[in-house]
Amino acid sequence: MSNPLIREKICDxxxxxxxxxxxxxxxxxxxxxxxxxxKKTVTANAVVxxxxxxxxxxxxxxxxxxxxxCELYGASLSCDVAKYGGNQVLELSIYGVDRRFTFDNMDVTxxxxxxxAEILFEPNLRDGFFPEEDVKLERQxxxxxxxxxxxxxxxxxxxxxxxxxxxxxRVAIEKYGDIEEAKALTPEKATKAYQALLETAQIExxxxxxxxxxxxxxxxxxxxxxxxxxxILPAVQSYGIMPEGRNGVQEAEDQMDVxxxxxxxxxxxxxxxxxxxxxxxxxxxxxxxxxxxxRLFTYVREKLSLCYYCAARFDRLTxxxxxxxxxxxxxxxxxQEEILHQLSLLQAGEFSKEEEQAALLLMQNSLxxxxxxxxxxxDWYMTQILYGSCDTPAQESEMLGQVTREEIIExxxxxxxxxxxxxxxxxxx
Amino acid sequence: xxxxxxETLKGQMQAIRHSSGLMLLLYPMxxxxxxxxxxxxxxxxVDTGFKTQYDDDMVDVPxxxxxxxEHKMFENEDGDAFEKxxxxxxxxxxxxxxxxxxxxxxxTDRFEESLAILLDFVRRPYFTKESVQKEQGIIGQEIRMxxxxxxxxxxxxxxEAMYQVHPVRIDIAGTVESIAEIDADLLYRxxxxxxxxxxxxxxxxxxFEPEQxxxxxxxxLKPDEKPIEITRKAWEEPREVGKQxxxxxxxxxxxxxxxxFKGVSGSRKENLKNQVLDEILADIIxxxxxxxxxxxxxxxxxxxxxxxxxxxxRGYHCILFSGxxxxxxxxxxxIAKEVERIRREGIDPELFELCRRAAFGRYIGLYGRPxxxxxxxxxxxxxxxxxxxxxxxxVFSATMGQMEERLEQAMNPEYSALSIIWPVEE
Numbered sequence: 001m002s003n004p005l006i007r008e009k010i011c012d013x014x015x016x017x018x019x020x021x022x023x024x025x026x027x028x029x030x031x032x033x034x035x036x037x038x039k040k041t042v043t044a045n046a047v048v049x050x051x052x053x054x055x056x057x058x059x060x061x062x063x064x065x066x067x068x069x070c071e072l073y074g075a076s077l078s079c080d081v082a083k084y085g086g087n088q089v090l091e092l093s094i095y096g097v098d099r100r101f102t103f104d105n106m107d108v109t110x111x112x113x114x115x116x117a118e119i120l121f122e123p124n125l126r127d128g129f130f131p132e133e134d135v136k137l138e139r140q141x142x143x144x145x146x147x148x149x150x151x152x153x154x155x156x157x158x159x160x161x162x163x164x165x166x167x168x169x170r171v172a173i174e175k176y177g178d179i180e181e182a183k184a185l186t187p188e189k190a191t192k193a194y195q196a197l198l199e200t201a202q203i204e205x206x207x208x209x210x211x212x213x214x215x216x217x218x219x220x221x222x223x224x225x226x227x228x229x230x231x232i233l234p235a236v237q238s239y240g241i242m243p244e245g246r247n248g249v250q251e252a253e254d255q256m257d258v259x260x261x262x263x264x265x266x267x268x269x270x271x272x273x274x275x276x277x278x279x280x281x282x283x284x285x286x287x288x289x290x291x292x293x294x295r296l297f298t299y300v301r302e303k304l305s306l307c308y309y310c311a312a313r314f315d316r317l318t319x320x321x322x323x324x325x326x327x328x329x330x331x332x333x334x335x336q337e338e339i340l341h342q343l344s345l346l347q348a349g350e351f352s353k354e355e356e357q358a359a360l361l362l363m364q365n366s367l368x369x370x371x372x373x374x375x376x377x378x379d380w381y382m383t384q385i386l387y388g389s390c391d392t393p394a395q396e397s398e399m400l401g402q403v404t405r406e407e408i409i410e411x412x413x414x415x416x417x418x419x420x421x422x423x424x425x426x427x428x429x
Numbered sequence: 430x431x432x433x434x435x436e437t438l439k440g441q442m443q444a445i446r447h448s449s450g451l452m453l454l455l456y457p458m459x460x461x462x463x464x465x466x467x468x469x470x471x472x473x474x475v476d477t478g479f480k481t482q483y484d485d486d487m488v489d490v491p492x493x494x495x496x497x498x499e500h501k502m503f504e505n506e507d508g509d510a511f512e513k514x515x516x517x518x519x520x521x522x523x524x525x526x527x528x529x530x531x532x533x534x535x536x537t538d539r540f541e542e543s544l545a546i547l548l549d550f551v552r553r554p555y556f557t558k559e560s561v562q563k564e565q566g567i568i569g570q571e572i573r574m575x576x577x578x579x580x581x582x583x584x585x586x587x588x589e590a591m592y593q594v595h596p597v598r599i600d601i602a603g604t605v606e607s608i609a610e611i612d613a614d615l616l617y618r619x620x621x622x623x624x625x626x627x628x629x630x631x632x633x634x635x636x637f638e639p640e641q642x643x644x645x646x647x648x649x650l651k652p653d654e655k656p657i658e659i660t661r662k663a664w665e666e667p668r669e670v671g672k673q674x675x676x677x678x679x680x681x682x683x684x685x686x687x688x689x690f691k692g693v694s695g696s697r698k699e700n701l702k703n704q705v706l707d708e709i710l711a712d713i714i715x716x717x718x719x720x721x722x723x724x725x726x727x728x729x730x731x732x733x734x735x736x737x738x739x740x741x742x743r744g745y746h747c748i749l750f751s752g753x754x755x756x757x758x759x760x761x762x763x764i765a766k767e768v769e770r771i772r773r774e775g776i777d778p779e780l781f782e783l784c785r786r787a788a789f790g791r792y793i794g795l796y797g798r799p800x801x802x803x804x805x806x807x808x809x810x811x812x813x814x815x816x817x818x819x820x821x822x823x824v825f826s827a828t829m830g831q832m833e834e835r836l837e838q839a840m841n842p843e844y845s846a847l848s849i850i851w852p853v854e855e
Contacts, residue, residue, distance in 0.1 A: 002460075021460060022460065023458065023459060023460030023461055024797065025793055025794070025796065025797040026793075026794065026797060061723075062717075062723065062726070063717075063718060063719075063720070063722075063723045066716075066717040066718040067718045067783055069718075069787070070718050070783035070784065070786055070787040071783060071786060072790075073786055073787065073789060073790030073793070074786065074787030074788065074789070074790035074791050075790065096790065097790045097793045097794070100433070100434075100437075101434055101790075101793045102789075102790075103434070103789065103825060141733075151682070292511075292515065293515050358515060358516075358518075361517075361518035361538070362518055364518075364537075364538070365518045365519075365520075365536060365537045365538060368462040368463075368537035368538070369462055369463045369535075369537055371462055372461050372462055372463045372635075372798075372799070373798075
């Protein structure tokens, strides 16, 4: 079975964590650079992982780097930009087979760790800066990512709702930043962002797999030895409570060239005092709109056919809950009323033991499967670390099982509507 | 290959012929929480004509019947299979490919209950005139939706251009016209023929004990009344492609292309082995470590969406390169030129060795997750192999000689075709 997480500090603001499990055949090492979302830095930060993925001192070009990965039994090196609450997280990750499954007994894992450390610390700079042609090519990746968000109407509507709800807050900033700034990125700006991240980001290195993490820990401990860092703590802030002075529900609407409307209801989950309350809100969200047998799915979608999709999700790091749905423009009002009506039923305790059971079963199922995937284990503990806890999926599953009916009702009553956002067709269409 | 690796991978699999006639391939994986089960029949979209030993003549069936049947199986007199799974917490699905139909679920708890649901509903057909009509509407919508999908069209346009008679050229779901010909009697007949236990396989991998499967199988599975031997319609597919270029306009952001080399299809066993070898070959030609990839990427002819795929099944085998490109014709021309060059000058032995190592690591990965283990067991079984390590062994023992032979047979630019989807001009 999966061993619990072991987390050690290896430098100022740098932690090395490991979760090992002998059932796997691979090992995965991820370096997460965590930094509070900030309009001034977000766009330049976003291009950094893509630039680092291009090469390093010993493999100064893309082909050489890929050949090196082939030698390491096709190890995969990936980079990504993620958002955890009010933080931007830049991920660099390498995944390779364990020594036991090589035909020449190669120590793939420690070589992967070395390569990853080199990618992080010794990028291929020219006269101290990322090469101009690389910056041009890779800033386009960021531009494409921002544009594809515009094209993904469901994600776009969610993001617009969050922006309206949390105007001026960190959590309203998008993880890839701003498109105009992305187009204007230069080698100087990108290099400066990279250097600032190395100095100030909180760095979480997570090892998951079947092998021994000590060699990887050694590699990173050495790489960070003697570095003087001034880490900035990650942003931890809940937005669950209604800001003072807010009167009534906010409304926002955009018009775009769409056939189907997107309705998003932004809610605040209230004051969550402890883990018991957190678990109750999680379970309540699942009963409300988190599973194929949930209220929103069965009533709003199946029985009344008001929406193509209708789901609720809750984010523990922000305390926010969003209900989003794809709806015929003419059905907007009816759908909104029905979504809120279903919440009021939960608040009145009008739900069955079976619904509670079905939601619990599905959540426990998905918690149990977390330990079957190296990627899912890494993501799980990143959320835990940023939430300031260290529970295993099994512990959370157990806590969920103890949630009472009264606690679910209480969680529903804490939840209040803040903002209604509607993405609709252009007039005249 | 290193015996330790083989023993580790092989040791876990049990193949049991159940008294009902069904083959059970069981692969318990210690330490995992998930169990993944697939119940698969050897019927796909390319099976457009067949007969059994009891029929005098071949029966020709409308295109898309396998996919239609898959959709209809979920409905029964006593309700929908998904509703039953909701009570056990399993997540379930099904898919139809060119030559298989598979029903599956995964769960971490109450495995026996979910397995009983799977083994029951797939064997219990229930079709009425009304329900067939309703489904014709639903699948018709699905087909139209795919008509607008650039990724889908670019591939099917290519297959249609490459293959002149083989039904791999037809959309898996068929056409609105072809599915209009389907009725309940025909569905019953297909079910009787192909959902015979001797023509199916159950693959289970992950967190379970073999006794659990046997217990459920004993209780739920009833033997078929009579054994069935299927003869499938054979296709005389010419070596030449039908068209070398096919173009279409759709609302896509950037032009899409797919460039294919039509290979020679052998037995199912040969095709599986060649598929593994050709994946290495495609990597040598234009994988991320190849000189061609670098050149095309730096010149902006391809981007990170570029990929290759080997498609192989009953009666077809081809190697496909695809992605977004602002200059799709140039991309295809450059790939063809590189193939010509390597055919002339030979394969770079160093690059071959790198690609072989990478393929080895990739294949090891397939034995590490319940869902991919179940998939590989099914593929091995239907190819007539019994060694689950066969693909890995093929990678391990691959030689330069084999690569050159495959290059000669499977990648001749004379038998290639290009499909392009252009954006609609604003």
